[in-house]
Amino acid sequence: MMKMGTKVLNVRNTQTKQSLINAFLQLVSEKDFEKIRIADISQRAQVNRATFYAHFNDKYELLDYMLGDSASAAIVEYTSGTVKFNQESIKQLVLGACYFYQQPKIKCRSSYIGLVVPQLKEKMLNELKIYLMKSLGNTQTEIEKTFYVPVFANMINEGALQWASGNVSMNQEEVARRVSLLIFGGYQPPS
Incomplete structure (x- = not known):
């Protein structure tokens, strides 16, 4: 009490x-x-x-x-707290990362942006790695997880960063779809 x-x-x-x-x-x-x-x-x-x-x-x-656990909250919100490793969960991770990166819309000077962006990236990468490590569970050996988890986390994170920075003309749903295809081996080069 x-x-x-x-x-x-x-x-x-x-x-x-x-x-x-x-x-x-x-x-x-x-x-x-x-x-x-x-x-x-x-x-x-x-x-x-x-x-x-x-x-x-x-x-x-x-x-x-200030940055707090907003990366974790974005992942939980977009995955509904469900830990799975499939195309849909990868799409949701990308969308959660996109949401996370659009949050710090703080009118500020460039020195602040230069400091915050690396911290945001580090927080999101860490949370993605935690999620992916859990989602791969017993399906992969520890050696495979050690390799796949950071690679997949960086792919998801980079897709979201490319969208958030305006470097791609795709909407976030299309970015999420394409990243999930890359991770699941379904990449098809444009015709």
């Missing part, structure tokens, strides 16, 4: 974290990430620096917290 004081403290911590996140988001639209100081974030959030450090070690940890 949670005491009333604990509940109030949890709400206050959540509100403080959100105000730090909001302050950070405002600042990245105004100045380069490297130039944002903890004092800037604290001042914008109207808290003292000690309060910032009670929640985060530095601005990189704040950024990592």
Whole structure:
């Protein structure tokens, strides 16, 4: 049973974290990430620096917290939490990755984008590898999984990145279909 004081403290911590996140988001639209100081974030959030450090070690940890488990949530949402290895699940993984990459539509300076995109990619690749490792289960040897999981994860991720960056004229459903065909050996070169 949670005491009333604990509940109030949890709400206050959540509100403080959100105000730090909001302050950070405002600042990245105004100045380069490297130039944002903890004092800037604290001042914008109207808290003292000690309060910032009670929640985060530095601005990189704040950024990592913001990205959170959104990659995992996108995969769970698009696969309905079902772990299978078939063409349909691969399509859903691609669609989940596409959704994940379109989320950070934050108006910000290029230094922030340069920092966030690699972190987003790393988070999505890790989550895809976890899903694929589970979905391959006992169907592959450990040696085969060690080979296939990163290859498939990178194919899914790259398909989503190509779509999200606008490098392809296909819609996300077509990208998902083509990636699943590549993974399942049904690639047909254009006639």
